[in-house]
Each structure stands twice: as C-alpha cells, then as structure tokens.
Amino acid sequence: VADLRSALGNSMPDNPTKADIVSVSLFRDGASAAVVGGGCITDNSNQTPCYEIVAGASRIVEGTSHLVDYFETNEGAIRLQLHRDLPEYIGKAEPDFVANLLKKGRRTLLDRANIEKQHASSLNGSSSSTSVGAGSSSTPSIAMPNLNDMDILCHTGGPKVLKEVANALGVTSTQMHSSWEIMRNNGNLSGASNLCVLNHHNELARHSLYGSADSTLHGTSEWAVCLSMGPGVCLEGVLIRDVRRKFTLVPIYQTVDDVGLVGDNAVIRDVANVDTRKVVQIVGGGIAGLTLAAALDPKQYNVRLFEATNDVQEKGYGLAIWPNTMKILRDEIGIKGLDLRTSQSMTINRKSLKQKLEITPPREVRDKGFMQRSSLLRCLLSKVEERHPGCILTNHTCLRVRFGTNQVTTTYEVNGCTVPHTCDLLVGADGVNSVVRKYVSLNLNSQAYGHMTAYRFLVCSPSDALLEQTKETWNMSISSEIHSPCYHISNENNILSIVVLEYDGKPPSHPRPASMAELQDVAQRSGISFIMNLLHTEKITDLMCYSTFHVDCAPWHQLNAVIIGDAAHAYGPLTAKMANLAINDAHTLAGVLNHPEKNSLAHSLEQYELNQRPKFEVTRIRTLRHLQLYSPMMRPISSFLWRYLPSFILNYFGSIFAYDYAIYSHQSNTARVDKRASACDGVVGIKCADPLWAFMKQWMHYFVAFCAALCVGVHARMH
Numbered sequence: 001v002a003d004l005r006s007a008l009g010n011s012m013p014d015n016p017t018k019a020d021i022v023s024v025s026l027f028r029d030g031a032s033a034a035v036v037g038g039g040c041i042t043d044n045s046n047q048t049p050c051y052e053i054v055a056g057a058s059r060i061v062e063g064t065s066h067l068v069d070y071f072e073t074n075e076g077a078i079r080l081q082l083h084r085d086l087p088e089y090i091g092k093a094e095p096d097f098v099a100n101l102l103k104k105g106r107r108t109l110l111d112r113a114n115i116e117k118q119h120a121s122s123l124n125g126s127s128s129s130t131s132v133g134a135g136s137s138s139t140p141s142i143a144m145p146n147l148n149d150m151d152i153l154c155h156t157g158g159p160k161v162l163k164e165v166a167n168a169l170g171v172t173s174t175q176m177h178s179s180w181e182i183m184r185n186n187g188n189l190s191g192a193s194n195l196c197v198l199n200h201h202n203e204l205a206r207h208s209l210y211g212s213a214d215s216t217l218h219g220t221s222e223w224a225v226c227l228s229m230g231p232g233v234c235l236e237g238v239l240i241r242d243v244r245r246k247f248t249l250v251p252i253y254q255t256v257d258d259v260g261l262v263g264d265n266a267v268i269r270d271v272a273n274v275d276t277r278k279v280v281q282i283v284g285g286g287i288a289g290l291t292l293a294a295a296l297d298p299k300q301y302n303v304r305l306f307e308a309t310n311d312v313q314e315k316g317y318g319l320a321i322w323p324n325t326m327k328i329l330r331d332e333i334g335i336k337g338l339d340l341r342t343s344q345s346m347t348i349n350r351k352s353l354k355q356k357l358e359i360t361p362p363r364e365v366r367d368k369g370f371m372q373r374s375s376l377l378r379c380l381l382s383k384v385e386e387r388h389p390g391c392i393l394t395n396h397t398c399l400r401v402r403f404g405t406n407q408v409t410t411t412y413e414v415n416g417c418t419v420p421h422t423c424d425l426l427v428g429a430d431g432v433n434s435v436v437r438k439y440v441s442l443n444l445n446s447q448a449y450g451h452m453t454a455y456r457f458l459v460c461s462p463s464d465a466l467l468e469q470t471k472e473t474w475n476m477s478i479s480s481e482i483h484s485p486c487y488h489i490s491n492e493n494n495i496l497s498i499v500v501l502e503y504d505g506k507p508p509s510h511p512r513p514a515s516m517a518e519l520q521d522v523a524q525r526s527g528i529s530f531i532m533n534l535l536h537t538e539k540i541t542d543l544m545c546y547s548t549f550h551v552d553c554a555p556w557h558q559l560n561a562v563i564i565g566d567a568a569h570a571y572g573p574l575t576a577k578m579a580n581l582a583i584n585d586a587h588t589l590a591g592v593l594n595h596p597e598k599n600s601l602a603h604s605l606e607q608y609e610l611n612q613r614p615k616f617e618v619t620r621i622r623t624l625r626h627l628q629l630y631s632p633m634m635r636p637i638s639s640f641l642w643r644y645l646p647s648f649i650l651n652y653f654g655s656i657f658a659y660d661y662a663i664y665s666h667q668s669n670t671a672r673v674d675k676r677a678s679a680c681d682g683v684v685g686i687k688c689a690d691p692l693w694a695f696m697k698q699w700m701h702y703f704v705a706f707c708a709a710l711c712v713g714v715h716a717r718m719h
Contacts, residue, residue, distance in 0.1 A: 030186065032195030050202055051224075051240040054144075055105040061093045064233040087157070090229050091164030097235050098147065098169060098225060105239040106144055144223060144241075151221045152176045153201055155228040156183040156193040165227065175221075177420060178204065194228050205242055207419045277302040280593075281410060281423040283398045283436050285312040287373070288565030288582035289429035290380035293388060295333050295590030303388040304421065306396040306412060308430075312381060314373040315542055317456055318489035318497030320576035324660045324684070326367035328587045332663070335379050341488045342369035347469075348650065349477040349530040350642055370474070370497070372489040398430060401439040401561065408560050410436075425601060426561040427589070429582075432549050434567035441553035441563070450548030450572045451627060453505030455519050457543040459496040459534070466538060467494060475530065478642075480635045482526040483574070483626075486534075498540075499573065500531065503630040506547070514545035548572040552620065556613070557605035564589055569616045574626040575657060577619050585612055588664040595666035614681040615661050618689045625691050626656050652695050659685040 037049070067083040152175045154165050162179055166172070173180060178200040182193060189196055201224060226238040278301055282289045285307030293305050321340055329335040384391065396412040396419070408426045412419050428436025437446060459466070469475065470486060477484040481503040489497045502522055516535070523531045551570040556563050565582035572578070588611050592604040629638045641649040662682045680689055688694035 030189035030192035030196060032189075032192040032199070034195050034198070049243055050205075051198075052243045053238055054241055055101060055108050055239040057097065057101045057104060057235075057237045059093075059097055059235045061089065061233045061235060064089050067233050086233070087160040087164045089233060090157075090161060090235070091168040093233075093235060094165055094168045094227070097237060098227070101225065101237045101239055102144075102147065109144055147171065147225070148175075149221060149223070150175065151201060151224040152179070153194075153197045153224050153226045154179045156186070156188050156197065157229060158188060159183060161229075174422065181418070181420075191228075191230070194226065198226060203417050204419060205244070207414055207417065278424040279304065279422070280425045280427065281306065281408075281421060282427045282429055283410065284429035284431060284434075284565075284567070285309075285392065285394070286314070286429060286431060286565070286582075287376065287380070287579055288567075288586050289427070290377065290384055291329075291333070291583050291586035292427060292429065292564065292590055293391065294335070294380055294383040295587055295594075296388075297590075297594045298387050300594065303391045304423070305384070305388075305392045306398065306410075306421070307392065307394045308397040310395050312377065312392060312394065314377050315544075316372050316374045316458060316489075316495070316497075317542070318370045318487060318495075319373055319376070319579045320487075321367070321369055321371050322577070322580050322660045323367045324663050325580040325583050328583055328663060329376075329379075332587060333383065335383050337379050337382070338371065339375050339490050339492060340367060340369045340371050341491050342367065343472070343474045343487060345473050346654070347473040347475050348653075349475060349528055350479065370487045370489045372495065372497075375490065398435040401426065401436060403439070403559050403561070406560070424560060425593075428561065428563040428567045429565050429586075431566045432551055432570045434563060436561065437551075437553060437563050437567050440558040440561050441555060442558070443553055446551050446553035448550045448552070449508045450550045451504050451631075452501045452548040452572055452574075453545065454548060454573070455500040455502075455514055455522060455543065455545050457498055457519075457540045459498065459538045459540055460493070461539065462494055462496050463537060466496070466534065469530075470496060477526070477528045477530050479526040479528055480639055481630050482522070482528070483630060484526075484528070484531055485576070486530075498534070500526075501548070501573070502526075503627075506545070508547040508549070509545075511544055511546035514543050516540075516543070518545070519543060556609045557602075560601055562589065562605050562608065568612075569620070571616075571620050571623040572627070574623045575619055577657075577661075580661060581612075581615060581619060584615065584661045584663075588612055591664045591666050597666075611664055611682060615683055618659065618680060618683045618686070621689050622656050622659075622691055629653075652691065655686075655691045655695060659683050 036053075067086045067089060147169065148171065152165070152169065152171050154162055154176060156162070156179055162176060162183060166176055178197050182189075182197050182200055186193070186196065222242050224240050224242070226240060228236040230236070277299070280296060280301045280303050282293055282303065282305040285305055289305055289307075290312070293303050296303050326338070326340060330338060381392075396414055399411045399413055399418065402409045402411070404422075407422050407424060409420050409422045410426055412421065426436065428434050428440060430436055432447065437443075462470070470488060475486040477486070482500065484498065484500040486496060486498045489495050500519065500522055502525075505522065520532075520535055523535055526532075549570060550572065551566065551568070553568065556568045564585040566578065568585070569581070570578060585608075589608045592607040592611075596604045597607070598604075628634050638649065660683070662684050680686060683689075686694070688697070
C-alpha cells in the first residue's frame with residue numbers, strides 16, 4: 001500500500017487561480033507506504049507484524065458533495081477546492097461512524113471467540129454443537145477497551161479538522177498525540193499523512209516496548225482507531241491492534257448489543273493492580289537527580305529518571321562533602337558504602353607562605369572531607385535501583401516541555417526519534433545547560449560567565465613526598481589570580497584530585513581535553529612551587545579544561561515542574577559547596593513531597609523554594625567574595641594582605657568556607673511558607689551571609705575595644 005498523490009498534486013498550474021494558490025500552500029509533499037499481509041501470524045512465523053487490522057469501514061456522508069471539489073483537468077493538473085464548513089460536517093458525522101466501526105470490531109472478536117471455542121470442542125471430541133453468531137455470549141480471547149482507552153490516528157486535514165474530530169468523539173489531545181505531532185511538524189500531506197501518523201504511532205509504541213519501561217508514553221495503547229476523510233465527503237476508518245503488546249487490564253464486554261461508544265457495561269478485571277501513584281520524571285542522572293530518586297517514597301511515587309548519555313556515570317574527580325551532607329546521604333537516605341576521606345584542616349601554599357589553617361565544621365560530627373564523584377554515583381545508583389527498580393532510562397535527550405492542566409509532557413530524542421513522556425511532576429536536574437530551566441524560570445539564558453577557567457586532573461599514584469605533604473590536610477595553593485585545591489578522595493586508594501582555577505584564564509568554552517603544555521603554562525604564571533613541582537614529578541591523568549558559569553534564576557518552580565541543583569543555581573567551585581547544595585535540594589524536595597502539609601503540589605513546590613533559596617543566597621554571596629580576591633581591582637590589596645597581614649587574610653579566607661546547610665525536617669517546617677526567609681535561614685555555623693561584612697564588624701568590635709582600653713589607660717595615667 002502506497003500513497004504518492006500529495007507529491008503529484010502539489011504542483012502549481014500554468015495559470016493558477018486564487019484557489020489553486022491556496023490549495024498548493026495548504027498541502028506539503030510526501031509519500032508513504034506499508035506492507036499489508038493476509039492470513040494468520042503464529043508464534044513460529046518468521047514475520048514480525050506490528051498491527052492487526054480488526055475491522056474497517058467506509059461511508060459517504062450524504063449532502064456533502066459540494067464541500068470538496070477535487071478533479072483533474074484535461075492538461076493533467078489536479079484542482080482542489082475546499083469549503084470552509086468541511087471540518088464542521090466531518091465532526092458531526094464521526095461519532096456515529098466510529099460507533100459502528102467499534103461495534104463491527106467487537107462482533108469480529110466475538111465471532112473469532114466462537115470459532116476458537118468450536119475448534120477446541122472438535123479437538124476434544126465434544127458432540128455438543130457450538131453456536132457461532134453475533135448473539136453468542138462467549139468471552140473473546142482478545143478483549144477490546146472503550147474508545148477513551150484507544151489512540152486516535154486521524155488524517156491531518158488541518159488543525160480545525162483535528163479539533164472537530166476530538167470534540168465530537170470526546171477524546172483528549174493525548175489520544176491524538178501522533179496526529180498533532182505530524183500536523184505541527186509536517187502539515188497536511190494529503191493521503192500520505194495517514195500512514196505518516198501511523199508510522200509516528202508505531203515509533204512511539206516500539207520505544208515504549210523496547211526502549212522504555214514507562215507506561216505513560218503517548219501512543220502506546222494496544223488499540224487505535226485510524227480515521228481519514230476525502231472527497232465525497234467520504235469517511236474511512238480502520239480499527240487496529242498492536243500485536244506486540246500484552247495487556248492484562250482490559251474491559252470485557254458481555255454482548256455486542258449492550259455496548260455503546262463509551263462502553264458503559266464494561267467489566268474491569270484486576271482493578272486492584274492499577275498503579276495510583278503519581279508519576280515523577282527526573283531529567284538528569286547526576287548527583288542531584290539520583291539523590292532525589294533515592295529519597296522519594298516508592299509507595300507514593302512512580303519515579304522515572306531520564307539521562308541523555310548512554311550510561312549514568314562520571315569521571316573520578318573529587319568533591320567536598322560537609323557534615324550535614326554526609327548525614328543526609330548516610331542517615332536520612334540510607335546510602336551504604338560511602339568512601340569519605342576526612343580532612344579537617346587546610347594548608348595554604350602561597351610562594352613564600354606556608355601556613356596551616358583549621359576550618360572547623362559547625363557540628364560535633366567530624367564528617368568533613370572529600371569523596372570521588374564516580375564512587376558516590378555508584379552508591380546512589382545502587383540505592384535508586386533498590387527503591388525504584390528499572391526506573392532509569394538512558395540515551396534520552398530532553399528537547400522540550402509542554403504544560404497541561406494537571407500534567408506535563410516532556411519530549412525526548414531517542415536514537416533519532418522523538419518520544420513524549422507524560423507525568424504529574426517534572427524535575428529538572430539537568431545541570432548548568434538545563435533545558436527544563438527555560439520552561440520553569442521562563443528565561444532563555446540564565447547563564448553568566450563565572451570568570452574562572454578550570455583545569456581538573458587526577459594523580460592516581462602519588463609519590464611518597466607528595467603523600468607526606470597531603471595525607472592529613474587539604475592543600476590550597478593561591479597566587480594573585482590562581483586558586484588550586486588538592487585533596488585525597490578515597491580511603492581505599494591514594495588518589496589525589498586537583499583543580500587549577502585561573503581568573504579570566506581563557507574565553508568561555510565547553511569542557512574539553514587540555515594539554516600538559518597548556519597546564520604547565522598556567523602553573524608557570526602562578527609562580528607557586530607546589531603546583532610546578534607536582535607537574536614535573538607526578539603522573540597526571542584525565543586532564544580536562546572547562547569554564548565556570550553562574551546560574552541565578554527565578555522562580556525554581558512552575559505549575560507542575562521544578563528545578564534543582566545546578567539547573568536552578570550554579571556558582572562555581574569557590575566555596576566547595578555546590579554538590580552539597582544539590583544533595584540538600586534533592587533531600588528537601590523529597591521531604592516536602594513525601595510529607596506534604598497540604599494536598600497541593602503547588603504548596604509543596606513553594607515550600608521547597610522558600611527553604612532552599614536562602615541557602616543559595618549565602619553561597620552566592622560567599623562565592624563572589626572569594627572571586628573578588630582574584631579580580632584585577634583587588635589583586636594589589638589581597639597581595640598586600642597576604643604579604644604583610646597573613647593572619648588577617650587567613651582568617652577571612654577561612655570564614656568564606658566555614659558554614660554548612662541545615663537539614664530539612666517536615667516536623668519543624670510548618671511556619672516557613674508564610675514568612676519571608678532571613679539572610680541566614682537554613683544555614684548553620686554563621687550569623688551573617690556576607691563574610692566581608694561579618695569580618696569588618698568583628699574587627700570594628702576589636703577596634704572599639706582597643707580604643708576603649710586605650711582611653712581607660714590614658715585616663716588612669718592622667719589621674
């Protein structure tokens with residue numbers, strides 16, 4: 001079966017009329033074909049069919065011949081003129097036409113059931129006769145649902161035609177998803193559009209069966225009604241069934257005559273097995289997305305996590321872990337096997353200066369240190385698979401988001417095809433370059449260059465000399481424009497993770513492999529002996545270069561969608577906190593969803609943002625204060641302080657890092673939604689968000705105390 005008429009009929013006549021121009025403009029070229037076979041397909045057959053044609057119907061709608069004028073001239077040109085009332089007439093005729101098509105389909109299934117019963121009786125040697133007819137009460141071996149549980153594959157005769165058909169049949173846009181997708185992307189392809197719509201539906205069904213375990217996919221119903229229309233006006237309909245699917249929850253009809261268009265007498269089996277959980281889609285399989293999936297209650301939520309790459313993984317670089325983050329992972333979520341290399345102090349390397357700086361965690365628990373990203377990801381993956389088996393779908397690239405009344409539909413690219421997924425809540429955990437953020441914050445570009453070029457690499461087999469320098473401390477190398485942390489990331493292996501950050505080192509760019517010569521040039525400019533010696537004596541691996549970006553957007557939630565982690569806020573690595581904030585985001589969001597104060601998703605998402613935004617504001621201010629130390633304007637001042645007042649700058653430098661994020665508890669959060677958060681709400685260990693202001697106040701107190709003591713001394717001396 002093939003259709004090439006749209007390609008042949010879209011050429012402009014030599015002397016076109018206004019109607020010819022409109023007609024050619026309406027239709028697009030296209031061709032379609034399908035292989036249709038007869039007979040029975042058995043399990044042993046080498047054929048792999050997609051659909052079974054259960055029933056078909058055609059009808060000429062009386063009194064409509066004037067609505068479509070379609071003819072061929074003596075010169076071979078094809079002329080088409082359409083009346084403006086055509087969509088309305090089609091809509092009026094469809095309900096009765098579809099009802100008869102469905103009745104014909106049910107009769108076919110009942111006839112088949114009687115034939116199967118008669119055949120089984122003959123094989124068993126039964127002498128009883130079997131009635132084969134429409135009135136038989138045999139139960140079909142294949143049961144047909146009502147129209148509301150079928151997909152509608154309608155000819156793309158135009159947006160008004162699709163709307164009239166949907167309104168007349170009482171079906172949703174979800175059921176007509178394939179028709180609307182072809183309409184938007186390809187337009188009216190004349191007769192070729194019928195098989196184009198069916199092909200789109202077939203691709204969705206194929207990915208639902210073989211590329212995804214998500215039952216919420218559009219176009220994955222076992223049954224579909226194919227509708228078309230043409231000159232006459234003629235209606236065409238085919239009832240098809242996807243023979244690749246095996247459904248257990250299907251309506252069983254007692255008789256043909258008792259069933260109307262919506263199947264009022266349908267009897268549902270196994271209703272108790274219907275999944276009533278809310279569907280949560282998480283876009284992004286990084287630390288934030290996996291933490292959220294691990295924390296969500298599987299009894300309340302059907303979680304699906306979509307990752308763009310072929311595998312959920314990260315390189316083995318390190319990240320700082322602060323005490324409350326460790327408590328969330330280990331105690332709140334129950335992550336096992338965490339390999340944390342504790343480190344309580346920082347050693348500053350700055351040319352002639354080498355001092356040990358103690359940064360004390362603002363808790364008695366001493367779980368402050370570093371961890372390998374890949375190791376943390378493996379632990380999170382294990383927990384996610386334990387709580388939500390089979391929920392991770394890889395190779396799904398998020399393309400766009402569409403909001404409905406109570407649901408949101410996200411379209412993904414999968415192996416060159418577009419596949420939509422519908423959910424009750426969409427969570428964007430897709431990082432700095434988030435697609436979801438554009439639909440939530442309504443800002444096409446929330447990124448700003450963070451003025452830092454980062455070179456990240458590993459030392460997997462450090463020398464004894466390097467181990468001696470780094471085994472107990474977190475090394476920080478600092479020059480006027482360079483900042484370079486170096487730390488151990490595993491208790492099992494002596495692996496060092498090192499980042500060299502240079503202020504305005506390179507123009508903004510995407511992550512890329514870097515050369516040793518490029519890194520050595522940066523180290524040479526820094527003048528820091530620790531980095532230069534390390535590059536000359538150690539073997540480094542996984543050298544990458546990337547630019548830091550700042551993301552600061554509002555809001556973080558919209559209708560039934562929300563963003564977390566770097567998708568909502570990214571502010572570089574200068575406070576060693578962003579991964580911790582992403583984990584804290586995920587835990588807080590899971591907390592408000594698992595224990596909602598009100599039966600309202602909007603209220604829960606508002607709670608999440610009110611809890612988390614003050615935490616980000618503290619991190620944003622402290623990141624900018626740290627960044628200022630390397631800016632051209634501040635370099636002379638910071639160099640002076642490092643040279644002549646090292647204790648002063650060391651204390652200020654340490655104060656930038658010395659805070660932690662509070663852990664969300666639904667039991668203590670009842671009043672937060674209704675009040676404006678304070679500057680340090682949700683943060684522990686500090687009283688002032690701005691470290692510069694806090695430090696100036698502290699030294700002002702010292703100065704006032706000194707002046708007071710001096711006045712007292714002078715006064716005493718005078719008397």
